Amino acid sequence: MKRAIYIISGILFTLLLFLIVSHIFPKSVGRFPFFVVLFLLDLYLFQSIFQRIKHLSRFMSALAFMIYWLPALLTGLLTISLLLYPFDQWGKWIKIYVVGFIFAAYFAKLIPICILIIDDSRRLIQRFLVRKVPKPDNTSEAIPRSVFLRRLGLLSSGVLFSSLLVGMTKWVTDFRLKKVKIPVRGLPPAFSGLRIVQFSDIHLGTWASVKELDDAVTIINDLNPDVIFFTGDLVNYKTDEAFEFTGSLARLKAPMGILAILGNHDYGDYSNWNHPQDKKSNMEQLYDFYRNLGWKLLLNENFILQRENDSVAILGVENWGSFGRFQKYGNLETALSGVEKIPVKILLSHDPSHWQYKVLESPVDITLTLSGHTHGAQFGFEFPGFRWSPSQYIYKYWAGLYAEANRKTNNVQYLYVNRGIGTIGYPGRVGILPEITLIELV
Numbered sequence: 001m002k003r004a005i006y007i008i009s010g011i012l013f014t015l016l017l018f019l020i021v022s023h024i025f026p027k028s029v030g031r032f033p034f035f036v037v038l039f040l041l042d043l044y045l046f047q048s049i050f051q052r053i054k055h056l057s058r059f060m061s062a063l064a065f066m067i068y069w070l071p072a073l074l075t076g077l078l079t080i081s082l083l084l085y086p087f088d089q090w091g092k093w094i095k096i097y098v099v100g101f102i103f104a105a106y107f108a109k110l111i112p113i114c115i116l117i118i119d120d121s122r123r124l125i126q127r128f129l130v131r132k133v134p135k136p137d138n139t140s141e142a143i144p145r146s147v148f149l150r151r152l153g154l155l156s157s158g159v160l161f162s163s164l165l166v167g168m169t170k171w172v173t174d175f176r177l178k179k180v181k182i183p184v185r186g187l188p189p190a191f192s193g194l195r196i197v198q199f200s201d202i203h204l205g206t207w208a209s210v211k212e213l214d215d216a217v218t219i220i221n222d223l224n225p226d227v228i229f230f231t232g233d234l235v236n237y238k239t240d241e242a243f244e245f246t247g248s249l250a251r252l253k254a255p256m257g258i259l260a261i262l263g264n265h266d267y268g269d270y271s272n273w274n275h276p277q278d279k280k281s282n283m284e285q286l287y288d289f290y291r292n293l294g295w296k297l298l299l300n301e302n303f304i305l306q307r308e309n310d311s312v313a314i315l316g317v318e319n320w321g322s323f324g325r326f327q328k329y330g331n332l333e334t335a336l337s338g339v340e341k342i343p344v345k346i347l348l349s350h351d352p353s354h355w356q357y358k359v360l361e362s363p364v365d366i367t368l369t370l371s372g373h374t375h376g377a378q379f380g381f382e383f384p385g386f387r388w389s390p391s392q393y394i395y396k397y398w399a400g401l402y403a404e405a406n407r408k409t410n411n412v413q414y415l416y417v418n419r420g421i422g423t424i425g426y427p428g429r430v431g432i433l434p435e436i437t438l439i440e441l442v
Contacts, residue, residue, distance in 0.1 A: 038106065042072065045113050048150070071105035074098060096208055097168065100427040104164035107426070111160060112153030119149045167378075167428030173212045175219055175421065176433045180401055181440045182414055184367055186343040188310030196439040197225035197254070200350075200372025201263065201420030204245050205236030206427050213248045216421055216436065220252060223438050227256040227305065230295070231372040232263025232319065232350035236424060237271045239285040250293055256305055258295040261316040262286075263350040263373060264326050265424070298348060300334040313339035315347040315366070321373075322353035332358055340364055352397040355415045360407050368414045370439075374398045376419040376432035389432055399432070 046068055053064040078098065123146070197220050207213055220228065235241040242249075252258055266286060273279040290297040298316020305312045320330030330349060339345065345366045349355060352371040359366050376399040380389030391398040395417075402415045419435035 039072075041113050042106075042109065045109060045116060048116055071102045074102055078102075092208060096206060096427045100168045101165075103426040104161055104168070104428075107164060108157045108161035111156045112150070115149050115153035115156075119146050163430050164426070164428060167426075167430040169428075171430060171433055172423060172428045173215065174429075174433050175216055176435055177219065177223075178400075178435055178437045179440075180416060180437065181442050182368060182401070182416075184344055184441050185411070187441055188307075188312065188344065190307040190310040191305075191312055191344070191441060194307075194312075194441045195224065195226045196229060196346075196441070197223055197227075198229045198231060198370050198416065198418050198437040198439060199421055199435075200231040200418040201233040201375060201422050201424075202230075203233055203236050203265065203420075203422030203424050205238075205241035206423050207245070210245055210248050213245055214251075216434075217248055217251050219436055223436075225254045225438070228252060228254040228258040229314075229346075229348055229370055230258065230260040231348050231370050231418060232261050233265045233372065233420070233422070233424075234260075234263070234286070234289075236265055238268060239282050239289060242286075242289055246289070246293070256307075257303075258293075259303060259314055259316060259348065260290060260295045260297050261348045261350055262297070262299070262318050262329075264319045264321060267319070267327060267329075269327065298335070300329075300331045302335055302337070302339050304339070304342070311342055313342040313345045315339070315345055317347070317349050317354070319350050320354040320358065321351040322357055326351060330354055330358075332362060336362075336364055346370065352395060352415060352417045355413075356396060359415075360404060360413065362406070363408045365406055365409050365411050366413055368416070368439075368441075370416050370418070371397075372418045372420050374417060374419075375424070378423055378426055378429045378432055380431045382431060391432075 049064075049068065053061050056064065078094070199216070199220065202213070204213075268279050268282045271279075271282075273282075287297065296303055298314070300317050302316070303314045305314060315332075315335040317330035317332055317335050319327045321327065332347075332354075335347070336345075345364075345368075347355075347359065347366045347369040349359070349369055349371055351373045352369075355369045355371065359369055374391045374395050377389045377391035377394075380391070381387060387399075389398060397415055397417055399417050399419050402417070403412050404415075405411065406413050416437065416439065418437050419432055421434040421436065423429065
């Protein structure tokens with residue numbers, strides 16, 4: 001009876017928190033079932049841990065209880081505080097590190113939860129489906145299997161939690177340079193060896209200081225690029241997140257210019273606006289921000305790079321994502337208008353699913369598409385010959401270089417997915433490090 005009361009109270013409390021969050025962040029409405037399941041799994045794990053801590057002294061038991069439920073308590077306090085203070089008025093320390101701690105704690109709990117489910121399932125099968133066979137007297141387990149599995153889960157959880165904390169404080173700004181040479185059929189001689197630097201997904205609302213971005217800008221400038229492409233997601237929620245970084249971004253230089261597109265976070269769709277005019281003003285601020293930097297923002301349009309007597313067409317589309325919660329503002333046909341006969345075309349498109357569902361189906365060949373968006377999930381492993389990330393279960397093309405034949409023309413087209421230099425959600429990176437890409441056309 002007591003356990004049922006705890007579960008019902010927890011679900012009601014989770015519902016209250018979700019109603020508050022959905023009011024502040026309307027795009028989160030569809031995530032309520034996830035929060036309920038997360039709470040139930042958290043309670044499920046605690047029931048197992050409680051069997052061990054209840055035998056401790058009263059002080060140690062209370063301390064263990066508080067530590068376990070600290071992430072949930074912080075989640076509740078932060079969510080309720082949204083009623084008093086809008087999210088954009090929170091200090092960066094809270095938005096980055098407290099939210100990051102909560103994420104790391106819950107993510108780390110997933111390992112012992114999975115092991116606990118496996119162990120409980122095993123014991124249920126043994127109880128109901130497998131006939132018990134008495135063990136011979138001369139055999140015994142040094143450590144019972146259930147105890148071993150649970151200890152393994154707790155140890156793995158501790159290692160993961162520690163890694164996530166390091167990912168927030170060190171690896172998040174451990175910028176990695178990726179160098180790629182792409183063979184381009186019909187590349188004009190004047191553009192052979194063209195040096196392109198691509199960076200993506202800055203998410204300036206999650207940067208603790210300007211100095212960190214200065215380091216990335218210095219790396220980019222030291223590459224002496226001919227042209228720089230930024231493939232979207234300048235901010236998290238609102239344009240004003242970018243203002244303090246204006247001076248740093250203004251330092252970027254390339255003789256053939258800096259071209260940019262919008263990502264799904266740049267439209268202000270993840271904030272709750274008091275009036276439609278406020279959202280419109282936010283977009284106008286974003287357009288002004290790019291104009292003041294001197295960057296060319298491509299909104300379903302094209303730009304011609306000229307070198308000697310040769311030309312390469314740069315196309316830029318607004319965000320187009322295959323998932324329902326992402327905008328579908330991108331219009332490839334409009335971006336192609338007037339440059340169909342230029343043989344080499346480079347497309348900037350934030351979401352790589354656009355390449356999968358639209359570019360490869362286009363009757364016009366697009367030599368190279370540059371995307372971002374996935375971040376490589378900011379978590380995974382990358383070794384020579386092997387790589388893994390949760391992102392691969394969501395996106396077919398999630399990081400690095402891909403080549404496929406156009407389904408209409410049968411000519412090979414390339415896609416490069418940049419891992420991004422910023423973060424969203426979890427303010428750190430583990431395994432999938434922030435990336436700056438140097439692309440050379442040959």
